[in-house]
Each structure stands twice: as structure tokens, then as C-alpha cells.
Amino acid sequence: MLVIENLHARIGDEDILKGLSLTVKPGEVHAIMGPNGSGKSTLGHVLSGRPGYEVTAGTITYNGEDVLALETEERARQGIFLAFQYPVEIPGVSNMEFLKASVDILREHRGEEALDAVTFMKRAREACTLANLDHSFLKRGVNEGFSGGEKKRNELLQMMLLEPSLAILDETDSGLDIDALQVVAEGVNNMRNDTRSFVLVTHYQRLLNFIKPDYVHVLADGRIVRSGDASLALHLEEHGYAWLDDEVA
Amino acid sequence: MPNNLMQQPLAAASAAAPNWLAAAHAEARERWQAASLPTRKTEQWKYTDVSAIDREFVPGRAVSVDAAALDARVPDCGGARLVFVNGHYDPALSSSDPAAGLHVARFADADESQATLIQAHLGSVVGMDRHLFATLNSAALSDGVFLQVDAGATVHAPVQVIWLTTAQTEAFAVNQRLLVLAGDNSAASVVETFVSFEGEAASFTNGVSEFVLQRGATLNHYRLQLETGSALHIGGVHAHLDRDATFNSFHLGMGSDLKRIDIVIEHAGEGAHAEVNGLYLPRGREHIDYHTCMEHAVPRCTSSETFRGVIADAASAVFNGRIHIHPQAQKTSAILHNRNLLTSAEAQINTKPELEIYADDVQCAHGATVAQLDELSVHYLRSRGISRDEAQVLLSFGFVNELVNAVRSEALREFLRHLLAARFSRDGAALTQEADA
Ligand SMILES: Nc1ncnc2c1ncn2[C@@H]1O[C@H](COP(=O)(O)OP(=O)(O)OP(=O)(O)O)[C@@H](O)[C@H]1O
Ligand SMILES: [Mg+2]
Numbered sequence: 001m002l003v004i005e006n007l008h009a010r011i012g013d014e015d016i017l018k019g020l021s022l023t024v025k026p027g028e029v030h031a032i033m034g035p036n037g038s039g040k041s042t043l044g045h046v047l048s049g050r051p052g053y054e055v056t057a058g059t060i061t062y063n064g065e066d067v068l069a070l071e072t073e074e075r076a077r078q079g080i081f082l083a084f085q086y087p088v089e090i091p092g093v094s095n096m097e098f099l100k101a102s103v104d105i106l107r108e109h110r111g112e113e114a115l116d117a118v119t120f121m122k123r124a125r126e127a128c129t130l131a132n133l134d135h136s137f138l139k140r141g142v143n144e145g146f147s148g149g150e151k152k153r154n155e156l157l158q159m160m161l162l163e164p165s166l167a168i169l170d171e172t173d174s175g176l177d178i179d180a181l182q183v184v185a186e187g188v189n190n191m192r193n194d195t196r197s198f199v200l201v202t203h204y205q206r207l208l209n210f211i212k213p214d215y216v217h218v219l220a221d222g223r224i225v226r227s228g229d230a231s232l233a234l235h236l237e238e239h240g241y242a243w244l245d246d247e248v249a
Numbered sequence: 250m251p252n253n254l255m256q257q258p259l260a261a262a263s264a265a266a267p268n269w270l271a272a273a274h275a276e277a278r279e280r281w282q283a284a285s286l287p288t289r290k291t292e293q294w295k296y297t298d299v300s301a302i303d304r305e306f307v308p309g310r311a312v313s314v315d316a317a318a319l320d321a322r323v324p325d326c327g328g329a330r331l332v333f334v335n336g337h338y339d340p341a342l343s344s345s346d347p348a349a350g351l352h353v354a355r356f357a358d359a360d361e362s363q364a365t366l367i368q369a370h371l372g373s374v375v376g377m378d379r380h381l382f383a384t385l386n387s388a389a390l391s392d393g394v395f396l397q398v399d400a401g402a403t404v405h406a407p408v409q410v411i412w413l414t415t416a417q418t419e420a421f422a423v424n425q426r427l428l429v430l431a432g433d434n435s436a437a438s439v440v441e442t443f444v445s446f447e448g449e450a451a452s453f454t455n456g457v458s459e460f461v462l463q464r465g466a467t468l469n470h471y472r473l474q475l476e477t478g479s480a481l482h483i484g485g486v487h488a489h490l491d492r493d494a495t496f497n498s499f500h501l502g503m504g505s506d507l508k509r510i511d512i513v514i515e516h517a518g519e520g521a522h523a524e525v526n527g528l529y530l531p532r533g534r535e536h537i538d539y540h541t542c543m544e545h546a547v548p549r550c551t552s553s554e555t556f557r558g559v560i561a562d563a564a565s566a567v568f569n570g571r572i573h574i575h576p577q578a579q580k581t582s583a584i585l586h587n588r589n590l591l592t593s594a595e596a597q598i599n600t601k602p603e604l605e606i607y608a609d610d611v612q613c614a615h616g617a618t619v620a621q622l623d624e625l626s627v628h629y630l631r632s633r634g635i636s637r638d639e640a641q642v643l644l645s646f647g648f649v650n651e652l653v654n655a656v657r658s659e660a661l662r663e664f665l666r667h668l669l670a671a672r673f674s675r676d677g678a679a680l681t682q683e684a685d686a
Contacts, residue, residue: 048632051624076634088629092647101643102633109634141647142629158633 001025002166002197007058009046016042018222019058024166027194031208031233032201034219035241040201041085043219044170048082049075062166076102077109081164083155085171085201090142095154098142099124103161124161130190131157132183148175156187163191168199173207185210205237218244253305255281258389258422261308265391267357269364273372277387284381296567296599297538301481301507302453306422309335309452312415316342319413322475323442324664328406329353331394334413335452336423338392342411350402351437356426357392367395371428374459375487380511382483386424386457393426396439398466400432407438407469407658412456414480416448425456425484431466431494438469438658445480445505452476456484462494464518469657470498474537475668477504485511490550492518499656500527500556501665502537503672509538516543516550516578527556528649530672531564538567543585545578545608552582557652558589559645560596571603572615578608585615590648592622592641642673 002024009017016039024030034040046053047060049072060067062078070078090098100120107114115123128135131153143151152172159167172184188198188211200211208216208230216233218226218241225244226232259278266274286303287294314334319342331353332342338355345353354363375383394410412425429439441458454476462468476482482505488496502508514523529537543552558566570585589598600617622644630640646669653669656662 048628050628050632071637072628072631073634073636076632082632084629084632088625090626090629090644090647092650093643094650097643097646098630098633101635101639102630105634105636105639162633 008056029198031213039222079165083169087151096138127160205233262389262391280384309421311337326407326660330409332411350399352397374489389424398435398437404437414452415446420451423454427458434465436467440471445476451479460488465493467495474502481507490521493520502529512541523552525554529558532561540569542571545574545581549580563595565597568600574606576607579610581611587617589619
């Protein structure tokens with residue numbers, strides 16, 4: 001279970017998150033919507049321990065552990081996965097090597113047996129097929145020269161192989177064609193179970209037609225200003241965020 | 250004379266050398282007597298301190314070596330193999346491969362016609378006046394390898410020449426020499442590997458390799474500098490390319506306190522092409538210096554050169570890439586790229602392109618970059634559970650991979666992948682193979 005309480009975070013001397021609280025229980029799917037620049041990606045970055053982000057107040061625990069005390073890689077080993085809004089290109093490092101290194105370490109941490117190369121290749125190819133990426137993407141440099149949509153599907157591919165217990169998808173649906181959107185939705189739906197949780201950051205209600213969320217939150221100016229069920233997303237789609245200003249003020 | 254450093258090796262060489270080398274000896278010794286060791290004030294040696302060799306050396310001694318221990322450290326490409334241990338030819342470790350059109354001889358047992366060919370070409374490629382250590386090499390010459398490829402012959406298996414240095418109680422010197430004569434329209438490959446077994450005493454290998462490529466000849470050359478610790482190396486690769494000849498030369502430098510390699514390619518016939526790629530990977534307190542020089546003396550030649558370095562810990566490296574396009578060398582195309590990755594705050598690189606272009610109708614592209622590890626890339630990898638150290642390994646490997654993948658010989662490519670995987674301490678090699686399946 002993820003528990004975020006009164007989280008304040010800044011970049012340089014700019015306060016971005018200003019008292020954000022959120023609880024995600026095992027098996028739940030939460031959607032976070034909100035205007036550009038409201039702090040949605042910042043939340044993901046803080047959860048992943050990205051350099052440059054300073055937490056000035058508040059707490060984050062995951063399954064009772066103090067997340068903020070953990071190194072980035074330790075958070076991943078605890079089962080937290082962030083699909084980046086802007087995945088990073090790493091020329092020269094093949095996707096395959098990268099995925100193998102990652103899967104190896106996560107399996108080791110979970111006390112699972114190491115996968116031999118053949119089994120791993122088989123799984124990687126299957127995940128590729130599910131993410132609708134040609135197998136040749138395994139040989140290419142990590143995200144190197146991938147199109148916007150291909151980068152998003154490569155994040156999906158990683159999520160499927162790494163099998164996290166909590167996945168935060170930061171606009172994984174943005175810039176995708178209709179078919180690719182279905183692919184992402186199916187990827188998430190196939191992985192949904194009683195213990196695995198998802199946080200979907202999205203601008204589009206459309207995604208939520210395919211992945212039915214348990215909760216929808218509105219993040220504005222660094223805080224969750226509204227929470228509801230799936231119908232909140234429909235309301236936002238129709239009315240935008242302006243009506244919230246009056247209520248927040 | 251620079252100092253007494255080579256007195257004993259020079260005396261020993263005189264005694265051991267075949268008679269027909271006497272004239273070359275005398276001339277080189279005269280030059281050497283008049284010379285002095287370079288200092289940091291010598292332009293070509295500004296960033297490389299040679300004080301480690303400013304001491305007395307004894308000649309290398311022949312010792313017996315465990316074949317399996319050597320095999321574990323060098324590539325296996327099939328083909329003929331000549332092994333020298335502390336400068337002495339070791340027939341037990343060597344093997345021959347009677348390929349048609351290929352003639353392999355040592356200076357020490359060259360027959361009369363070979364001796365004539367060697368005399369005709371030895372020292373014709375390397376400019377003694379500009380390369381002090383080549384002068385020393387000629388002065389100390391007693392044995393070396395002569396490879397001759399007949400005109401029109403294609404030799405598939407690479408010839409391997411291995412120079413091993415191994416424990417001796419006193420610091421010792423090794424004089425390495427190679428002469429390759431590639432006949433018109435011939436094709437062949439040569440792998441030079443320098444390797445050492447850890448010993449207490451320092452060794453100093455002074456090497457010169459000369460390549461004469463006649464019309465239309467193609468030669469693939471690989472030079473792996475794998476010596477470790479106090480096995481020091483100063484070496485030169487000098488190639489002379491006649492019309493339409495192609496020289497592909499790959500270099501790897503890793504592992505010891507001091508390495509300095511000069512690579513000089515002379516385009517002497519129209520249509521000649523040189524491709525020179527290299528990697529240098531010093532760590533700890535190691536120092537590696539590559540000085541390259543492309544001499545474009547005639548029109549319509551091409552050269553392409555890519556060197557990449559990963560400099561770790563408190564290591565340092567030098568890359569100096571000179572392109573000299575003479576006034577008559579119109580329609581030359583010369584490309585030079587050098588990229589460096591510093592993986593620690595103490596790591597140092599001095600990189601300098603040196604362009605001298607006296608012709609106007611030429612294409613010349615060059616660039617040198619120095620970068621640190623990209624923090625965002627490191628973060629991305631860590632966010633997938635990979636440790637910081639492992640991320641550094643992956644990123645360093647990624648940085649050099651492209652050049653390894655471009656290596657023409659499959660056997661060598663595999664060897665390099667495993668070597669670099671071990672150097673960067675991981676098992677990526679098997680995986681890349683899998684991905685190809
Ligand atoms: N390095 C930085 N220095 C100062 N401000 C920054 C920096 N990086 C981000 N910000 C600001 O932080 C705010 C929150 O950014 P964030 O990326 O979290 O927004 P978001 O909600 O994800 O927006 P979007 O919907 O456009 O992705 C923005 O106003 C942004 O300009
Ligand atoms: Mg964002």
C-alpha cells in the first residue's frame with residue numbers, strides 16, 4: 001500500500017507540490033488528472049527519487065517502508081515502477097541488455113531464480129508482441145531514435161517484464177494512435193490483480209473507457225483538490241478544470 | 250645518448266643480430282647517441298611523462314610459459330601464430346598455417362631473398378627523424394617478423410603475432426618489430442597482441458610495425474595493447490599506401506601505467522583509403538596516449554578515423570589526431586572523430602585535433618567531445634532497479650559498443666566483447682549473441 005501524506009516538494013527554490021496526500025491500496029487503479037504544470041510528473045519524479053527534487057515536508061511510505069529514505073534503485077526493487085512521460089534515450093546500450101540487467105536484479109531481490117538467457121529472450125519477445133513492438137526493438141539502443149509512440153510502448157514493455165507491484169504511468173497514453181492506446185490498456189488490464197496497483201496520469205478520459213479506475217483525482221497547484229469515482233473524469237471532460245477554481249478558492 | 254637505459258640491450262642485440270642488419274644498426278645507433286629523451290616540453294610529448302623508462306634495463310630473457318595461461322588471454326583466430334616471450338621467439342607456443350600466397354619469416358632465420366626484401370623495405374615507412382623510439386628500435390634490432398603476401402593472393406585466416414612479457418627479476422626491455430609487405434591486389438589480416446603476466450619488475454616494450462601496401466592491396470590490421478601494471482609500451486604503427494590500397498586498422502589500449510602509440514598513415518598513391526578505429530580504456534592510475542597522423546600526399550584519397558575513450562578513476566589519456574593534406578592532395582576526404590567519456594571527477598583527457606590543410610578542394614570533418622556520465626541516463630537505469638555502479642558499466646559499454654560491432658573479424662569481435670564485458674565486469678557478450686539469433 002502506498003501512503004503519501006502532506007507531501008511538499010520543490011525544484012530549486014520553486015515549490016511544486018504543496019501538501020499532496022494520496023493513498024493507494026493493493027489492487028486499486030487510481031487516475032490522476034489535472035492542468036499542465038500542476039505537478040503530476042513531479043509526483044512521479046519524487047516517487048522515483050529523481051535528482052534535483054527536494055522534499056521539504058511530508059511522508060511517503062510503501063508497504064510500511066519509508067520510501068524517501070531509499071535510493072532510486074531500492075525503490076524499484078521494492079516493486080515501484082514509473083513509466084516516464086519522457087523516456088530517456090541511451091544510445092549504445094541495447095534494449096535487451098538493459099532489460100536483462102533490470103530483470104536479473106529485480107528477480108534476485110524478490111528471491112526468484114535467475115532466468116537463463118533463452119527463457120529471458122522468449123519472455124522478452126512475448127512482451128514485445130504484447131506491446132506491439134517488432135522484435136528488432138530489443139536489439140536497438142534503449143529508446144534510441146524511437147518515435148514518441150514507440151517510446152511509450154517500450155515503457156509498457158518494461159512494465160510487463162519487470163512485473164512491479166505499483167506502476168505509475170505518466171501519460172503513457174499521450175501521443176498514441178487509437179490502436180496503440182488499446183495496446184496500453186490491454187497491457188494494464190492483463191496485469192491487474194488483487195495485489196498490484198496502478199496510478200494513471202492522463203489528460204484524456206478516453207483511456208479510462210478502456211481501463212476502469214477505482215478513483216479519479218484532480219491535481220491542481222500541487223495538491224489533490226478533488227477525488228471521486230470514474231464519473232469525475234467524464235465531468236472533467238465536459239467542463240474542464242475552471243469550475244474547480246471557484247471551489248478551491 | 251639519452252642515458253644508459255639501453256646499454257645492455259643494445260650490446261645483446263649486436264651480438265644476436267644477423268649480419269645483414271649491421272648497416273641499419275650503425276646508422277640508428279648514431280642517431281640514438283645524439284638524441285635525448287623527450288620531456289614535457291617536447292611538443293609531441295607534452296601530456297605524456299616518460300620518466301618511468303628513464304632507468305636502466307637489461308635484455309629480456311627467454312622463459313617457458315604455460316600455453317593455457319597464454320591462450321586464455323589472447324584471441325583465437327585460426328591461422329598462423331608467432332609468439333615471442335620477453336622478446337624471444339617461442340616455437341612451442343607458435344604454430345604455422347601454410348596458407349597459399351603467405352610467407353612468414355623471422356629476421357633471425359630469413360633466407361637470402363627474404364633478407365633482401367627486408368633490407369629493401371625495413372625503415373622505409375617509419376620516419377626515423379621524427380620518431381626517436383623508432384630509432385632506438387632499429388638500433389636494438391636483432392629479430393622481428395616479416396610477413397609477405399603475394400600479389401593477387403587472398404589469405405583468409407589472420408596471422409597473429411603475440412608479444413608476451415612475463416616476470417623477470419630486473420626491469421627489462423623488449424624490442425618488437427614487424428614488417429608487412431602486401432603485394433598488388435592482395436588481401437590479408439594481421440593481429441598484433443601485446444599481453445603481460447603480472448610480474449614485479451617493470452618491462453619496457455619498444456615496438457615498431459611497418460606496413461607496405463602495394464597497389465590495390467587490402468590489409469586488415471588489429472593491434473591490441475593488453476599489457477597490465479608496470480608493463481610499459483611505446484610503439485608505432487606506420488603504413489605506406491600505394492594506389493588504391495586499403496588499410497583498415499583497429500586499436501585497443503588498456504591496462505598499464507604507460508602506453509604511447511603513434512599511428513602514421515601515408516597515402517602515397519591515388520585512391521588509397523585508410524580506416525583507423527580505436528578504443529582506449531585506462532583506469533586506476535593508468536595512462537594511454539594515441540597520436541595519429543594522416544598524411545595525404547596525393548589526390549583522391551580518403552581517411553576515416555574514430556577513436557573513443559572511457560577514462561575511469563584517476564586515469565589519464567591523450568588523443569592527438571593530425572590530418573595533413575598536402576597542396577597537391579586535391580579531392581581528399583578526411584574524417585576524424587574522437588569522443589571521450591570521463592566516469593570519475595579525477596579522470597583526465599587531453600584531446601586535440603591538429604589540422605594542416607594546404608589543398609582547397611577537400612572534404613575534412615573533425616570533432617572531439619568530452620562528456621561525463623549523463624545523470625538522467627543513470628537515473629533512468631536506476632529507476633529500473635539497476636545500481637549506480639552497474640549503470641556506469643552499462644553506459645560505458647554502450648559508449649564503446651559501436652566500434653566493437655564494426656570490427657570485421659568475427660573471432661576478434663567475440664574476443665573483444667568478452668574482454669570488455671570482463672573489463673566492465675558483466676556478461677553482456679552472451680546476450681548480444683542471443684539477440685542475433
Ligand atoms: N527544473 C525546473 N525548474 C523550475 N521549475 C520546474 C522545473 N522543472 C519543472 N518545473 C515546473 O514544475 C511545474 C510542475 O511540472 P510537472 O512536470 O510536474 O507538471 P505536470 O502536471 O506533469 O504537467 P503536464 O501535464 O504538462 O505534463 C511546472 O510549472 C514546471 O514548469
Ligand atoms: Mg507531466
